[in-house]
Amino acid sequence: MTILVVAEHDNASLKGATLNTISAAAKLGGDVVVLVAGAGAVAAVEAAAKVAGVAKVLSVDSAAFADLGAENLAAQVLAVVKAAGGAISHVLAPATTFGKNVLPRVAALLDVAQISEIVAIESADTFVRPIYAGNALATVKSADPVKVITVRTTAFEAAGEGGAVAVEQVAAAGDLGLSKLVGRELTKSARPELGAAKIIVSGGRGMGSGENYQKVLEPLADKIGAALGASRAAVDAGYVPNDYQVGQTGKIVAPQLYIAVGISGAIQHLAGMKDSKVIVAINKDPEAPIFQVADYGLVADLFEAVPQLVAAV
Amino acid sequence: MKILVPVKRVVDYNVKVRVKSDGSGVDTANVKMSMNPFDEIAVEEAVRLKEAGVATEVVAVSCGVGACQETLRTAMAIGADRGILVETDVDLQPLAVAKLLKALCDKEQPQVVICGKQAIDDDANQTGQMLSALMGWPQATFASKVAVSAGKATVTREIDGGLETLEISLPAVVSTDLRLNEPRYATLPNIMKAKKKPLETVKPADLGVDVTPRLTTIKVAEPAKRSAGVMVADVAQLVEKLKNEAKVL
Ligand SMILES: Cc1cc2nc3c(=O)[nH]c(=O)nc-3n(C[C@H](O)[C@H](O)[C@H](O)COP(=O)(O)OP(=O)(O)OC[C@H]3O[C@@H](n4cnc5c(N)ncnc54)[C@H](O)[C@@H]3O)c2cc1C
Numbered sequence: 355m356t357i358l359v360v361a362e363h364d365n366a367s368l369k370g371a372t373l374n375t376i377s378a379a380a381k382l383g384g385d386v387v388v389l390v391a392g393a394g395a396v397a398a399v400e401a402a403a404k405v406a407g408v409a410k411v412l413s414v415d416s417a418a419f420a421d422l423g424a425e426n427l428a429a430q431v432l433a434v435v436k437a438a439g440g441a442i443s444h445v446l447a448p449a450t451t452f453g454k455n456v457l458p459r460v461a462a463l464l465d466v467a468q469i470s471e472i473v474a475i476e477s478a479d480t481f482v483r484p485i486y487a488g489n490a491l492a493t494v495k496s497a498d499p500v501k502v503i504t505v506r507t508t509a510f511e512a513a514g515e516g517g518a519v520a521v522e523q524v525a526a527a528g529d530l531g532l533s534k535l536v537g538r539e540l541t542k543s544a545r546p547e548l549g550a551a552k553i554i555v556s557g558g559r560g561m562g563s564g565e566n567y568q569k570v571l572e573p574l575a576d577k578i579g580a581a582l583g584a585s586r587a588a589v590d591a592g593y594v595p596n597d598y599q600v601g602q603t604g605k606i607v608a609p610q611l612y613i614a615v616g617i618s619g620a621i622q623h624l625a626g627m628k629d630s631k632v633i634v635a636i637n638k639d640p641e642a643p644i645f646q647v648a649d650y651g652l653v654a655d656l657f658e659a660v661p662q663l664v665a666a667v
Numbered sequence: 668m669k670i671l672v673p674v675k676r677v678v679d680y681n682v683k684v685r686v687k688s689d690g691s692g693v694d695t696a697n698v699k700m701s702m703n704p705f706d707e708i709a710v711e712e713a714v715r716l717k718e719a720g721v722a723t724e725v726v727a728v729s730c731g732v733g734a735c736q737e738t739l740r741t742a743m744a745i746g747a748d749r750g751i752l753v754e755t756d757v758d759l760q761p762l763a764v765a766k767l768l769k770a771l772c773d774k775e776q777p778q779v780v781i782c783g784k785q786a787i788d789d790d791a792n793q794t795g796q797m798l799s800a801l802m803g804w805p806q807a808t809f810a811s812k813v814a815v816s817a818g819k820a821t822v823t824r825e826i827d828g829g830l831e832t833l834e835i836s837l838p839a840v841v842s843t844d845l846r847l848n849e850p851r852y853a854t855l856p857n858i859m860k861a862k863k864k865p866l867e868t869v870k871p872a873d874l875g876v877d878v879t880p881r882l883t884t885i886k887v888a889e890p891a892k893r894s895a896g897v898m899v900a901d902v903a904q905l906v907e908k909l910k911n912e913a914k915v916l
Contacts, residue, residue, distance in 0.1 A: 423833070424796065425805055451826040455808050458761070458796035467762050467881035470791045480885065485789050486684045490693050493885040532805035532839075536821065536832040549827075553915070578916065590846060596811065596825045603705075603785065603845060605827070611915040621683060628893065632913045634905065649896040649913065652905055662902040667916055 355384030355478070356438060360431055360447040360456065363390060363398035365420065370550050371448035373512035376405055378505040379446050380513070381475045385409040387442075389524075391430045393420040399521055406516030416526035421535035422452070426527070428459035433527040435464065435500060442500060443478070449504035449606075450549075457504050466498035471606075473509035487602040487625035507549060508608035508629060541595045543582075548600070551581030553611045556600055556627070559587035560616020560637065560656055567593045570657065571615065573664045583607065583627075585617045601626035616656050619644025636660065668815075669724045670713040671777035672747060673768055674706040676731060676738040677788040690886040702738045705783025707745070708843040711850040712813060713781050714746030721815050722779075724748050728771055730764050732756055736866060743861035744853035750866040755878060757871075761789075763878035765797035770874035772802055777838065779820065784809050784842040799840035807833050808842040 357379040362369040372388070379386045388402045391414040399413045412434060418426045435442045445460055447453030449471040461468035473491070474482035480495045481503065548554065555575045561567040567588065575582050583605070584598040600607055602625035612630035617623060619635070619642055627633070628647050635648035638655050645651040652659060678684055679701040684693040702710075716722040727742035729735035730753040739750030753767050772780065780799075785792035799806035807813075807822035811830070814821045815837070823832045825844045853861070871878045899905045909916040 421833075424808070425799075428800060451809060451824075454792050455796065455806075458793035459800040459806070461793070462762065462765055462797035462800035465762075467760055468791075468793050468797075469882065470789075470793060484890070485887070486678070486693060487787065487790065488890060489684050490686050491888050491890050493888070494882045495885055496882050498881050532836060533807075534834045536834050538826075538829065538831045540829040586845065595829055596844075596846065597827060597829050602787065602790065611909070611913075622680070632909070632915050633893075633896070634909070645896070645898070647893050647896075649893075650905055650908055651896060651898045652902070653898065654902075659902055663906065666902055666906045 355443045356441045357382050357384045357386050357444040357446060358431070358434065358442050359386060359388045360445065360453070361388050361390045361398065361402055362448055362450060362452045363392055363395055365392045365395045365422070366397060368398040368401040370512060370547065371450050371507045372402070373405060374507035374510045375446050375448045375505045376407055376513040377510040378472070378475065379444070380407040382444055382478055384443060387412060389414070389431065389434055391419045391427055393417050403518045403521050404515050406514045408516070408519055410519055411521045412524045413521050414524045414526050418526055418529035421533070423533045423535070424455045424459055425530045425532045427456045428463060429530060430527045431460045432463045434524065444501045444503060446503050446505055449506050453504045457502055461502040464500050464502065466500050466502055467496060468502045468504070469494060469496060470504050471506045472503055473506050487621050488628065489621065506606060508606055541597050545575060546579070546581045548581045548583055548605050548607055551609050553578055553580035554583045554607055554609045555580045555613045555615065556583035556585070556617060557588055557593070557615050558585035558617030559591065561588060561593055564593040570660050574660055577664055578667055585623050614644050615660060617644055618642045619647065668722050668779070669726060669775060669777040670716060670722045671726050671728060671772065671775060671780045672706070672709050672713045672742065673728045673730070673764070673780070673782045673794065674710065674738050674742050675703040675783070675786045676700050676729065676735045677703045677786055680704055680787055686887055686889045690888060692884065692887050700734070702741050703783050703786045705785060705843050707850040708845070708847050709781040709783050710742045710745045710747055711848050712843060715848065716815060717746065726751065726775060726777070728753065728768065730755070730759055730767050739866055740861050741853065743864045744858045745851060749864055752866065752868045753871060753874065754868050755871050757878050758880055759878055760880050760882060761791050761793035761797055762881060763876070764794050765801055766876045767871060767874055767878065768798045769801045770876055772798070779815065779837060780840045782840065782842050784844055795840045795842035802838070805835035805839045807835050807839065809844040810841050811844050811846045813841055813847065
């Protein structure tokens with residue numbers, strides 16, 4: 355039994371989400387093989403070879419993967435699975451926008467179901483996954499010969515470093531030429547990444563404006579070394595970029611401490627943060643649903659409370 | 668140019684679902700059902716492309732029980748020209764839906780399929796990508812901006828690090844994210860007009876598609892509840908608790 359992990363990287367470095375996916379793969383009890391399909395992604399290949407629990411790394415280097423487009427990547431994964439002649443029992447990727455983009459394509463090409471965003475592994479064919487914005491957990495069993503799975507990264511620890519394993523070069527499946535990258539606008543920040551942060555300070559519509567968001571929340575985040583997040587309402591209103599959104603349809607986070615400021619606590623928002631270890635809510639409305647999941651609730655005007663908090667920590 | 672828009676009937680996003688006591692699923696009896704919000708955005712985008720003179724026809728498709736007709740009528744009230752219901756009582760999984768849509772794409776020959784990025788019931792986020800793979804077409808998922816012209820589409824996508832813009836050849840599949848547009852409210856006259864628009868019903872067997880589920884749900888459970896928290900009187904008490912009780916600062 356071989357478990358193929360499709361590595362997420364940006365052709366420079368290996369993304370942290372890959373490490374959580376490798377831990378999930380290791381729980382299945384087979385040889386974990388990591389596929390790094392990239393263009394000049396040498397550092398990512400080297401990093402993958404050093405991850406504990408990995409048996410082998412497959413490296414495919416081709417300009418076809420320069421944009422990391424789903425079409426070429428899925429075709430490559432299919433080629434690798436076919437070449438293994440039935441040895442590959444599982445294909446895993448993180449449930450990030452990368453994995454969600456590529457893996458359903460792989461599943462369709464293999465004519466198998468895809469199992470989205472698993473949070474637990476019961477056995478090699480049975481998995482637990484949230485449905486209805488995390489208001490229910492479904493245990494599903496797959497009858498397909500290959501299980502194609504995306505992994506919720508917050509549910510599995512990041513794999514550590516081990517010894518370096520062998521890297522095998524694999525021939526590229528080719529360029530389908532269906533899609534071309536025009537450009538990327540990536541948010542640059544010196545703060546920790548939302549998905550990996552130990553502390554997150556998140557702002558909602560209560561912030562009132564992008565300027566307020568910056569003026570009020572950034573000093574707090576700076577002082578306690580937190581990442582910044584937001585509700586959908588704050589993103590929709592243009593206070594912050596889209597990649598700040600936490601929730602059912604944004605990022606799923608589970609930090610040690612989540613501080614929700616001016617966020618009401620809609621189920622779609624809770625879906626993204628209710629597995630945080632400690633939740634703090636600051637809201638002026640004592641009836642706000644966020645208080646039902648908060649460990650510590652403070653009914654206060656955020657424009658007074660947050661500056662006080664900055665001074666006190 | 669024809670646009671095909673798949674729409675799903677789901678439990679309304681305002682409903683807090685309850686897990687059935689026998690663990691067989693969630694209770695959907697007597698619960699408000701609506702069009703999946705992402706699909707509404709998809710219909711709106713297609714209708715806007717038609718209003719802009721880019722598209723000539725918008726066809727809405729729904730797969731599922733007979734009541735999905737209501738969902739199709741909603742799509743037609745927003746502005747879709749006609750509806751196709753693929754009727755079945757089988758619990759449809761994304762791969763089956765993608766195959767049904769493939770059969771309809773083979774027949775209808777749309778240039779663009781615009782679908783929601785995920786349905787808010789099963790939260791799968793698969794169908795668009797699967798359809799695109801089965802057709803051998805390009806895909807642009809999680810779209811927040813779409814421009815269509817002469818055989819290609821330029822799509823801005825919401826990704827984990829920010830935004831990405833792709834140029835894809837047509838035909839193609841686009842899946843919508845929340846910020847693509849704000850769907851209009853269907854007006855009463857348009858709701859009335861929608862009742863007269865053509866709605867065709869077919870069965871999976873007519874399309875030659877086997878929709879047998881590949882995944883079996885063994886049980887559905889409620890997630891662990893968080894233990895009750897406390898309200899603090901002021902910032903000083905909050906900081907004290909975070910430092911000494913929770914030990915997270
Ligand atoms: C399909 C779908 C998907 C969605 N996905 C997501 C998602 O992924 N993530 C997400 O977050 N939402 C999502 N939503 C939206 C969600 O339903 C809510 O609309 C949203 O989370 C509300 O954001 P909010 O709490 O910032 O705003 P509001 O609900 O408007 O709450 C603002 C809060 O700020 C408080 N406030 C105002 N001023 C102050 C002040 N001065 N001091 C203190 N408190 C103050 C108010 O009391 C209020 O509780 C989704 C919705 C749909 C339909």
